[in-house]
Amino acid sequence: MPPKPLTIPFRPWKCPQCRTFSATTSNRQLGPEHPDYIPIPQPPQQNLPDRPFTKGRLPVPRDVFAGAEGKDKTSPEWLDPHTKPRRKNIRVQAGSREEWKVKMSNMRRQNLREGLVSLKARRDTEQHALKTRSERNQREREEALTRPEREDDRLTAPSHGLDLDHLFHGYIAGSPGVRPDPTRDERIARMRANVAARAEAARAERAFHVNTLYMNARHFIVTPKQLDAAVDEAFGTPENPIKFGDPHSRADMENAASMWAYGRPDRVQDMLDRANGVRGMKAMDGAGGYSVINRDRIRRIAEVFTGGKMEDADEARR
Template structure:
């Protein structure tokens, strides 16, 4: 960063120096600019112009009347009485103007007191009616019945616990007429659910016990299952016309042809459709065996082992 450029000085004919900025040495320590401190940006506060003058506190005009009504004729007549002697001043003279001003002051005093009295009564009636309305609303809220949600969620509910424990038969408590039937129905439902759960668990245990004969539980059985499915390293299982026979076919699953379509499966089941119709007899035999297995399961109450015994 280059050094700051010094202020430009101008030399006059009388050897006086004029600079564009004051030097730091010319600022005294009490000067706020003696130490350069960055100032934060000012906030954009709303502009509130200062209103000159203050309204005085209004005084009570009707105080000090000592029980008298300041709007009555007894109080206003002495204050607004006319001149003692009737005069006929010259038109356009000063006496005529002063008479008009006096009459205007007397009229303004009378109308002002009457207007202030009416406004005071109007404001008082408004405040009084508002207070009475608030008092009525407060009394209605205090003496209102407790809401149902507040009653049920209150720490002190005020219920007779002894009557509740005795089966809703205590004094002052309404007896539930359908309580016994509801409890019996609930017990029946619970017993049915427990019976269904026990039956389902027994079926699962029977299914597990029946199929446990084909579980692989040691490494020898695992090796035999792997060799049966994939063959050995010397004689791997290939895909082809003789599927599952080692050293037969090719190494692609698509060598046996495309998989059967839904229509082919339907034709085979119905025994129609050309060469594949000969396989319908085998499909019917398989379905008969499956139905026999289901029949045995229903009669014995457990999983059948016909398929495992046949294999």
């Protein structure tokens, strides 16, 4: 049978200067099942790296001191039979293989003895530290559970340790260590009066708010027709828009496009002067100011007498 011809895979020639020395695999050389097949832009700040995957699985460490049938492997009763020296003193030649075997066997015995003793000491140290830490945590827990309540916690707690039956039904006659309170009935009556006064004040305030809402609800805009009427009243209609200025002056009405055409508004000092009747003011302004103030005072007095909100005269004309 003739031999098979040797086949060499054909590789296209590539310029050495055009080769890339990057270790990153091109996406075109990855299969569709690879997560990097479709390039996804990465954020500037990467997330924390995942925990590195450990190949294989570490075995569970066995208990070195198990299987001694209740004996301590660090005791002489167990160590002496397992680390006893050779019975025969064999003379070996220096540098020979027999000398190396004897040296290794002695080293194994020594390592077994020292390893068991050191492992037992380390295990005892770890168990002692674990037991000490556990006992300390247990003591701290018991102390926290049996610790008395702090004064600030007791005073700010939503519940208290008062004897409600004793508080509402009086002191028990003949009970030891209990002193009668002669002012108990007076204090309870005063507390009940305070509670009733607060309830009455809250009821009156609510009634006043309901009455005020009822009086102001007549001017609420709840329909499109009312909205159109309010807009026309404030800005006028396209045929008859709102003009500012003197209505008897044609030039003033044509050029006045602001509320300031009526003049500057009153300052706080002007209103105080009008209320106090300072000399030097116009008699008409003073009379008008006094009439407005008196009207407001009378309305407030009537509200106090009636116990409800009353409508202003200017609002009633609307």
